[in-house]
Amino acid sequence: MKRLRPILTPMRGAVAIFTKDLNSELRTRYALNSLIMFVVVTLSIILFSTAGEAVSPSLSAGILWIIVFFAAMSGLSRSFVSEEERGTTMTLQLWVEPSSVLIGKLLFNSLLIYVLNMMIIVAYMLTMPAFTVKSPLIFLITVVMGTFGLSTASTFIAAIISKANSKGTLYPVLSFPILLPLLMSVIDATRLSVEGATFGEAAGDFKILLSYCVVVTTVSIMLFDFVWRD
Amino acid sequence: MKSWMKIAIGLWIAAVLVIGISMPIGYIPGLGDKARIIYFHVPMSWLAVLAFFMSMWYGIKYLRNKDMKNDIKSASAAELGFAFSILATLTGSIWARFSWGSFWNWDPRETSIFVLLLIYGAYFSLRSALEVEERRATLSAVYSIVAFVTVPFFVFIMPRLMTGLHPGEGSPAPILNANGKMYMEASMRYVFYASLLGFTFLYIWLFNLRSRIGILSYNNHSEIE
Numbered sequence: 001m002k003r004l005r006p007i008l009t010p011m012r013g014a015v016a017i018f019t020k021d022l023n024s025e026l027r028t029r030y031a032l033n034s035l036i037m038f039v040v041v042t043l044s045i046i047l048f049s050t051a052g053e054a055v056s057p058s059l060s061a062g063i064l065w066i067i068v069f070f071a072a073m074s075g076l077s078r079s080f081v082s083e084e085e086r087g088t089t090m091t092l093q094l095w096v097e098p099s100s101v102l103i104g105k106l107l108f109n110s111l112l113i114y115v116l117n118m119m120i121i122v123a124y125m126l127t128m129p130a131f132t133v134k135s136p137l138i139f140l141i142t143v144v145m146g147t148f149g150l151s152t153a154s155t156f157i158a159a160i161i162s163k164a165n166s167k168g169t170l171y172p173v174l175s176f177p178i179l180l181p182l183l184m185s186v187i188d189a190t191r192l193s194v195e196g197a198t199f200g201e202a203a204g205d206f207k208i209l210l211s212y213c214v215v216v217t218t219v220s221i222m223l224f225d226f227v228w229r230d
Numbered sequence: 231m232k233s234w235m236k237i238a239i240g241l242w243i244a245a246v247l248v249i250g251i252s253m254p255i256g257y258i259p260g261l262g263d264k265a266r267i268i269y270f271h272v273p274m275s276w277l278a279v280l281a282f283f284m285s286m287w288y289g290i291k292y293l294r295n296k297d298m299k300n301d302i303k304s305a306s307a308a309e310l311g312f313a314f315s316i317l318a319t320l321t322g323s324i325w326a327r328f329s330w331g332s333f334w335n336w337d338p339r340e341t342s343i344f345v346l347l348l349i350y351g352a353y354f355s356l357r358s359a360l361e362v363e364e365r366r367a368t369l370s371a372v373y374s375i376v377a378f379v380t381v382p383f384f385v386f387i388m389p390r391l392m393t394g395l396h397p398g399e400g401s402p403a404p405i406l407n408a409n410g411k412m413y414m415e416a417s418m419r420y421v422f423y424a425s426l427l428g429f430t431f432l433y434i435w436l437f438n439l440r441s442r443i444g445i446l447s448y449n450n451h452s453e454i455e
Contacts, residue, residue, distance in 0.1 A: 156376065160369050164359040173355055177348040178376060181383035212383065219379050223372045226293055 013096030017104025021079070022111070031112060035075045039120050042067050047127055055130040061190035064124055064131065065183055068150070070172075071120065072113055076154045077171045079105050080162035098228040099221055102155070106220075109158075110151040117147050134196030138189060141206060146186035149213040153178050156220040159227045182212050239435060243428040250421050267325045268422055273429035274318035278346060279381075280433065281311025285353075286378040289371030301367035302444035303437075304374065305357065310436055312350040319343050342384040349377045 008016060025031055046063055055063075083089045092101055121143065125131055133139045157175045161167050189205040250269035288304035291297070322340070323333045334340060356373055360366035 160356070160373060161359075163365055163369060164356065165361065166359050170355060170359055174352045174373065177345055177352055178380055180345055180348075181380055208383065212380075215379050216376075219376055223375060226368050226372050 007094070008096050008100070010097045010100045013100030014103040014107065017092070017096060017101055018107045021105065021108040025108075025112070031075055031078060032115070035071055035112075035116050036119065038074055039067060039071055039116070039123065042070065043120075043123060043127060050128075055128065057130060057194040058191040060128055060131040061194055062187050063128075064121070064190060065146075065187050067120055067124070068117055068147075069179070069183060071116055072150055072154050073172045073175060075112060075116065076109050076151065077158050077161065077167060079109055079155060080159045081167050084162045093229065098225045101228060102159070102221060102224040105159075106152060106155045109155045110148060113147050113151045117143060131194060133193050135193040135199070135202075138197065138199060138202045139193035142186050142189040142193065142202075142209070145206070145209045145213060146182060146189075149182045149209060149216060150179065152213065152220060153182065153216050156216070156224070156227075159224065163227075178216075181208065185209050185212070235431075236435060239428060239431045242424070243432060246421060246425045246428050250425065253417065253421065264325065264329050265418075267321065268418075269425045270429075271318060271321045271325065272422070273426050274314050274321065275343065276426060277429055277433045278311050278315035278318055278343070280430070281307045281314060281437075282346065282349070282374075282378065282381070284437070285311060286374045289374045292367055292371045296364070298363065298367065298448060299441075299445055301363075301371065302448055303441045304367075304371060306437060306440040306444055308350060308353055308374070310433060310440060312347075312354070314433070315343060315346050315350065319347065342381075345384050346381070349381075353377070 046067070083092060096104075125133075154175055157171065157178065161170050161174060164170055185205040185208040189202050189209070192202045192205070246269065250266055284307040285304045288300045288307060292300035292304060322343070326335060326337075326340075327333045330337075353370060353373060357366055357370050360369060
C-alpha cells in the first residue's frame with residue numbers, strides 16, 4: 001500500500017505546528033498563567049520552610065532545579081495530551097510528517113520552558129539570599145543546555161504518555177529516570193557557579209550535558225514515528 | 231531446555247556457593263571474608279543489567295517486525311531483571327551495613343542500581359497504563375530504548391564524576407573496580423567466573439520458562455477471542 005505524502009513539507013510543517021501552539025497559547029495563556037502560579041506556590045512553600053535557616057549554596061542549587069523539574073512536569077505534559085483529548089491527532093497526521101510534529105512541539109515547549117525558567121531564576125535570585133551566582137558564564141551555559149535537554153526529553157515522554165491511561169501521575173514517573181543524568185549534572189554545575197568555580201572545573205558537567213542533549217534528541221527523532229503512528 | 235540441564239544448573243550454582251563460602255580467599259585489605267559477596271551479589275547485578283539490555287533488544291525486534299512474541303519476551307526479560315535488581319540491592323545493602331556502616335550510602339553504584347529500579351518501575355507502570363496490546367508493546371519498547379541510552383551516563387560517567395567530587399568523604403570504592411580486581415587471587419577469580427556463568431544459565435532458563443508461559447497464555451487468550 002502506497003502511503004500518501006503529508007501536505008506540508010517537513011520544515012514548513014514544523015513551523016506550522018510551532019505557530020499553531022504559540023497562537024493558541026497566546027490566545028488563552030492557559031499554560032503560562034497556571035505555570036506562573038505553580039512557581040509562586042512552590043517558591044513560597046520553600047521560602048516558608050527555609051525562613052530563618054542558613055541555606056548552603058549547594059542546597060540552593062538543588063532546590064532551584066527541583067522547582068524547574070516539577071514546573072516542566074506540570075507544564076509540558078499537555079503538549080500531546082491536548083491533541084489526544086481534542087481528537088486532533090488524526091488531522092495532524094494527515095497534514096505533517098511525524099518529525100515535524102516532534103520538532104514543532106519541541107520548539108514550542110523549549111520556548112515555554114525558557115521563558116518560565118527565566119522567571120523562576122529571577123524570582124529565585126530575588127528571594128533566596130544564599131543563591132548568588134559568582135560565575136555567570138557557567139550558570140548561563142548550564143541553564144541554556146539544561147533547559148534544552150529537559151524540554152527534549154520531556155517532550156518525547158509527553159508523546160508516550162498521551163496514549164496512556166493515567167497521564168498525570170505517569171509523567172513524572174517516566175521522566176525522572178530519563179532526566180536524572182541531566183539533573184545531576186545541572187545541579188552540580190549550578191553549585192559550581194554559585195561557589196565561583198573556574199570554567200575548567202565545570203567542563204566535565206558540560207560534556208555530560210552536551211552528550212546527553214545529543215543522545216536524547218537523536219533517539220527521540222528516530223523513535224518518534226513509532227509513538228506517533230501506532 | 232532439557233531436564234538434565236536444569237539439574238546441572240542447580241548443582242553448578244550449589245557447588246559454586248559451597249566452594250565460594252568454604253574456600254580460603256587469602257588476605258584482602260579492608261574486606262576480609264566480606265569479599266565473598268562477590269560470588270552472588272555481582273552476578274545478580276550483572277543479570278539485572280543483562281536483562282535490561284535483553285528487554286531493549288526484544289523491544290527493537292518488536293518495532294522491526296511487530297511480532298507479539300517479541301513483546302512478551304521483552305516484558306519477561308524486564309520482569310526477571312527487576313527481580314534480580316531487587317536481590318542485588320538487598321544483598322548489597324546488607325553488605326554495606328557491615329562494611330560501610332549503614333544500609334545506604336549513595337555510593338555511585340548504589341545510585342545506578344537505584345536508577346535501574348526506577349526505570350523498571352516506570353516501565354511496568356507504563357505497561358499497566360496501556361490497554362491496547364499493540365500500543366502497549368510499541369510504547370514500552372520505545373521507552374525501554376530511551377531508558378537504555380541514558381544508562382551509560384550512570385554506569386560509566388557518573389561514578390567518575392562523583393568520586394572526583396567527593397574524594398575524602400570516606401565512601402569506599404565500588405565493589406568491582408580496579409582495586410578489587412587487583413587483589414583478587416586466581417582461585418577466587420575462577421570461582422567468580424564460574425558463578426557468573428551459572429547465574430547466566432539460571433537466567434536463560436528462567437527467561438525461557440517465563441516467555442514460554444507468556445506466549446502460551448497469549449495464544450490461549452487470542453484463541454478464545
